[in-house]
Amino acid sequence: MDISIVGSGYVGTTIAACFADFGHTVTTIDIDEQVVDQLNHGTAPIHEPGLNELIDAYGGNRLQATTDYAAVRDTDVTFLALPTPSNADGSIDTSAIEASARTLGEALATKDSDHLVVVKSTVIPGTTEDVLYPLLNDAAGEETNQRIDVAMNPEFLSQGTAVTDFQTPDKVVFGTRTDSATELLTAVFEPLLAESEPALVDTGVREAEMIKYANNAFLATKISLINELGNLCKEYGVDAYEVAAAIGLDDRIGEQFLRSGVGWGGSCFPKDTRALIAAARDVNYEPSLLEATVEVNEKQPKRLLDLLKKHVDVSDRRIAVLGLAFKSGTDDIRGSRAKPTIERLQEHNADIVAYDPVATKHMQETFPDIDYAESAAAALNGAHGAVVVTDWDEFSALDEEFDQMADPVVVDGRRVITRKDDIIYEGITW
Ligand SMILES: NC(=O)c1ccc[n+]([C@@H]2O[C@H](COP(=O)([O-])OP(=O)(O)OC[C@H]3O[C@@H](n4cnc5c(N)ncnc54)[C@H](O)[C@@H]3O)[C@@H](O)[C@H]2O)c1
Numbered sequence: 295m296d297i298s299i300v301g302s303g304y305v306g307t308t309i310a311a312c313f314a315d316f317g318h319t320v321t322t323i324d325i326d327e328q329v330v331d332q333l334n335h336g337t338a339p340i341h342e343p344g345l346n347e348l349i350d351a352y353g354g355n356r357l358q359a360t361t362d363y364a365a366v367r368d369t370d371v372t373f374l375a376l377p378t379p380s381n382a383d384g385s386i387d388t389s390a391i392e393a394s395a396r397t398l399g400e401a402l403a404t405k406d407s408d409h410l411v412v413v414k415s416t417v418i419p420g421t422t423e424d425v426l427y428p429l430l431n432d433a434a435g436e437e438t439n440q441r442i443d444v445a446m447n448p449e450f451l452s453q454g455t456a457v458t459d460f461q462t463p464d465k466v467v468f469g470t471r472t473d474s475a476t477e478l479l480t481a482v483f484e485p486l487l488a489e490s491e492p493a494l495v496d497t498g499v500r501e502a503e504m505i506k507y508a509n510n511a512f513l514a515t516k517i518s519l520i521n522e523l524g525n526l527c528k529e530y531g532v533d534a535y536e537v538a539a540a541i542g543l544d545d546r547i548g549e550q551f552l553r554s555g556v557g558w559g560g561s562c563f564p565k566d567t568r569a570l571i572a573a574a575r576d577v578n579y580e581p582s583l584l585e586a587t588v589e590v591n592e593k594q595p596k597r598l599l600d601l602l603k604k605h606v607d608v609s610d611r612r613i614a615v616l617g618l619a620f621k622s623g624t625d626d627i628r629g630s631r632a633k634p635t636i637e638r639l640q641e642h643n644a645d646i647v648a649y650d651p652v653a654t655k656h657m658q659e660t661f662p663d664i665d666y667a668e669s670a671a672a673a674l675n676g677a678h679g680a681v682v683v684t685d686w687d688e689f690s691a692l693d694e695e696f697d698q699m700a701d702p703v704v705v706d707g708r709r710v711i712t713r714k715d716d717i718i719y720e721g722i723t724w
């Protein structure tokens with residue numbers, strides 16, 4: 295099948311590579327010429343395990359990239375994997391996806407056969423049918439010989455494991471208005487459905503849009519709840535991880551997403567919880583639990599710092615921040631808990647030295663005035679305290695490096711440090 299994908303970020307590039315791997319012919323469209331060049335030369339524009347190998351195999355042959363929307367005319371279906379960032383009030387900014395729908399509609403005006411546009415981006419219920427569908431068809435014009443249909447196919451991959459998550463999902467959701475859209479999506483996903491046999495949810499467009507938000511809101515709330523319980527555990531001298539391991543044995547609770555710590559970040563949970571809160575207010579519903587979910591999350595970096603300040607006066611002291619990415623396995627710093635942690639340290643005049651194996655370059659743009667070390671060992675050398683913000687595996691191997699600290703105070707926000715002897719070690723919830 296011939297597939298086009300608009301937007302070549304974390305979602306667009308991953309699905310492009312995996313669709314090519316299924317045997318489909320894929321054309322990606324992006325406004326960023328550098329991204330287009332990279333893809334055509336077989337290089338992934340983002341850091342994701344396993345992605346470079348796929349792009350290397352298919353980029354420039356079965357997977358072609360372009361900036362020209364005209365390419366969609368030679369395809370059967372177009373996926374929109376465009377950003378839907380937050381407006382100041384938390385609602386989603388649909389400008390990129392709307393602009394793209396207009397250009398796409400114009401490009402499709404001269405196509406002779408019907409076309410399906412599938413929204414992969416996370417959008418509030420009603421966006422696909424009430425906003426994008428009319429935009430596409432208006433832009434295509436009344437003279438057109440074909441009909442543009444829309445569908446919604448939310449994406450549940452996580453960064454750091456994007457390729458394997460996409461290839462082996464728990465579920466695939468088709469939100470459609472017509473049987474022909476469902477049939478076309480089934481054909482696109484046929485290799486994946488046959489190989490990994492995920493649950494297939496065949497539903498309406500608005501339901502599909504809401505399933506995506508509900509999924510993320512549930513997971514973010516689960517983490518905030520374990521963080522709240524974890525904070526309480528700490529006050530009572532109880533290890534939150536022992537408690538989490540036990541409650542996770544209850545199938546109704548489940549063992550995943552019970553790692554308490556410095557909180558959730560990323561490009562999705564912060565944006566999507568705020569978007570759902572804004573959408574609730576739009577219909578005069580007060581989303582108290584979602585607001586509490588966000589509030590608990592915002593408190594965790596302060597708790598991390600309070601634990602550090604219990605042992606060290608951070609003012610004018612060298613403090614190491616270990617980890618800048620919002621989670622391990624990615625160079626993405628969007629929504630990273632390292633940002634509020636660094637801001638708080640700055641408010642207390644700490645002399646900050648940060649380290650991350652892959653995300654330093656991005657953080658330098660946000661915080662150009664702090665020091666960055668080449669290794670965790672270099673960051674710890676001479677430091678009066680250290681906070682751990684990202685769960686990188688390499689931090690578990692740190693040992694003698696702590697002996698080089700001026701004061702060996704370590705506050706772990708992710709439960710990754712294994713060395714406990716001869717240092718002052720505090721876990722945020724244990
Ligand atoms: N990142 C994730 O893990 C993830 C997972 C599931 C769903 N989502 C959702 O998927 C959507 C995309 O997220 P992402 O993280 O892949 O975004 P991203 O920011 O990584 O990538 C977006 C890409 O779109 C391009 N672009 C912007 N405007 C364009 C236009 N008008 N025409 C063509 N290209 C354009 C940008 O240059 C960029 O390459 C969002 O709605 C997000 O909420 C993201």
Ligand SMILES: O=c1ccn([C@@H]2O[C@H](COP(=O)(O)OP(=O)(O)O[C@H]3O[C@H](CO)[C@@H](O)[C@H](O)[C@H]3O)[C@@H](O)[C@H]2O)c(=O)[nH]1
Pocket residue numbers: 416449450451452453454510513517550551552553554555556557558559560561562563620621
């Ligand atoms: O037990 C846990 C699990 C995660 N986190 C944190 O939560 C954030 C998000 O982690 P994760 O969900 O693994 O990564 P994302 O790439 O943000 O993926 C989420 O957001 C994506 C975008 O919508 C969805 O597609 C995924 O299903 C959803 O898991 C990170 O800061 C993690 O450190 C915790 O603090 N404790």
